[in-house]
Amino acid sequence: xxxxxxxxxxxxxxxxxxxxxxxxxxxxxxxxxxxxxxxxxxxxxxxxxxxxxxxxxxxxxxxxxxxxxxxxxxxxxxxxxxxxxxxxxxxxxxxxxxxxxxxxxxxxxxxxxxxxxxxxxxxxxxxxxxxxxxxxxxxxxxxxxxxxxxxxxxxxxxxxxxxxxxxxxxxxxxxxxxxxxxxxxxxxxxxxxxxxxxxxxxxxxxxxxxxxxxxxxxxxxxxxxxxxxxxxxxxxxxxxxxxxxxxxxxxxxxxxxxxxxxxxxxxxxxxxxxxxxxxxxxxxxxxxxxxxxxxxxxxxxxxxxxxxxxxxxxxxxxxxxxxxxxxxxxxxxxxxxxxxxxxxxxxxxxxxxxxxxxxxxxxxxxxxxxxxxxxxxxxxxxxxxxxxxxxxxxxxxxxxxxxxxxxxxxxxxxxxxxxxxxxxxxxxxxxxxxxxxxxxxxxxxxxxxxxxxxxxxxxxxxxxxxxxxxxxxxxxxxxxxxxxxxxxxxxxxxxxxxxxxxxxxxxxxx
Numbered sequence: 001x002x003x004x005x006x007x008x009x010x011x012x013x014x015x016x017x018x019x020x021x022x023x024x025x026x027x028x029x030x031x032x033x034x035x036x037x038x039x040x041x042x043x044x045x046x047x048x049x050x051x052x053x054x055x056x057x058x059x060x061x062x063x064x065x066x067x068x069x070x071x072x073x074x075x076x077x078x079x080x081x082x083x084x085x086x087x088x089x090x091x092x093x094x095x096x097x098x099x100x101x102x103x104x105x106x107x108x109x110x111x112x113x114x115x116x117x118x119x120x121x122x123x124x125x126x127x128x129x130x131x132x133x134x135x136x137x138x139x140x141x142x143x144x145x146x147x148x149x150x151x152x153x154x155x156x157x158x159x160x161x162x163x164x165x166x167x168x169x170x171x172x173x174x175x176x177x178x179x180x181x182x183x184x185x186x187x188x189x190x191x192x193x194x195x196x197x198x199x200x201x202x203x204x205x206x207x208x209x210x211x212x213x214x215x216x217x218x219x220x221x222x223x224x225x226x227x228x229x230x231x232x233x234x235x236x237x238x239x240x241x242x243x244x245x246x247x248x249x250x251x252x253x254x255x256x257x258x259x260x261x262x263x264x265x266x267x268x269x270x271x272x273x274x275x276x277x278x279x280x281x282x283x284x285x286x287x288x289x290x291x292x293x294x295x296x297x298x299x300x301x302x303x304x305x306x307x308x309x310x311x312x313x314x315x316x317x318x319x320x321x322x323x324x325x326x327x328x329x330x331x332x333x334x335x336x337x338x339x340x341x342x343x344x345x346x347x348x349x350x351x352x353x354x355x356x357x358x359x360x361x362x363x364x365x366x367x368x369x370x371x372x373x374x375x376x377x378x379x380x381x382x383x384x385x386x387x388x389x390x391x392x393x394x395x396x397x398x399x400x401x402x403x404x405x406x407x408x409x410x411x412x413x414x415x416x417x418x419x420x421x422x423x424x425x426x427x428x429x430x431x432x433x434x435x436x437x438x439x440x441x442x443x444x445x446x447x448x449x450x451x452x453x454x455x456x457x458x459x460x461x462x463x464x465x466x467x468x469x470x471x472x473x474x475x476x477x478x479x480x481x482x483x484x485x486x487x488x489x490x491x492x493x494x495x496x497x498x499x500x501x502x503x504x505x506x507x508x509x510x
Contacts, residue, residue: 056456064470137230203341
């Protein structure tokens, strides 16, 4: 049986015997009941995918004494293409870094948005500002050189949707039916505010323009990164490649504790036991790995046969022949064409090993870039260079001496309107097959790297639950709503409850 069919289509399988469950205590994690018969042979778990999700799952299961094999698609752990940076609410990742005893990050950084006309928004370091009630700080402290106050004031009605969207399944289904652009139009957002502020954020975080993203995904993203607490907009950057500065020491510590890392290996099928309906082995080409449970923590690229029309990303690293002053290390851009957004980063200032270079090293990332994929490297480099000149004139006359172009087709689950109901959850129709990654549905409320890491821990907890053996991983919750937001949401939920009691309230399309 093809593992893709079991994973996504949820095909019916023979009903398995029910696993033993854990006795839980609310708000804590507990030791599972011991299996009958005392100490038994260690359970084998295969984890496919050596990114944030896969490493997180392996990390916890190794600590619980499981025999874990981590299957990597490349020679070493690889960070999936995604939102760059480590934002203030990435509390679980920061706890991991502290546990590993490493210091991979810069300090807090400023960021900017650019349009073809030049600088559109400059964001401060919000930790350095007096805290205002959410979401006032994120609108009061940034500098808008060319955006009139009247445009900025049209953001106020959108707060009603932010209050209504409380990250529940009901909220996701309600707002998933419309596009982000329709949402902002519905609440009277000005054209300039949308184009210069909201759309760049959508393209950089969801990798597609607003007319291709659901309002639910957009509200969830904006609330997490910007609107819930003003400090959430602050971010750190890794002082080198994530693979080298974080993943490498992390993998080394796991291997010292018994993890088996095998690469390059990508699962091509699963062997299903017909009697139990459970996985008995994982097939990677000609190699077969027996396992008692399996966690799929792969990104979307290996699943292209089942995930269609997901956004393409192109990354371009450029070495210029002279020093160029780039005011901010992270810059998001939009409006340069109709469909794609892009961003650029000053690696000379971010990476330790570039700091003494007499040149300038910049990395540009293009999102939703299917129209650029067929172009040659030279054409892509030329396009990146011309756009950089429009943002910072000092790039005029600079020569590219070295380049590196990476294409990542179909790298993300596209948050299309109406897609929420089709996105898989962490459990599947196969009893011992679990999913992890930032593209699945969970209720934690995080995004990008943090969500991938959290879903890895959640998958590990499902394995512990399935075998009734081990401790639950402690997952740090997203910081709660500020008091006034919590009060407004409570009143809104009550109003919605009263509305639902009106006769014929469910007669019309919701």
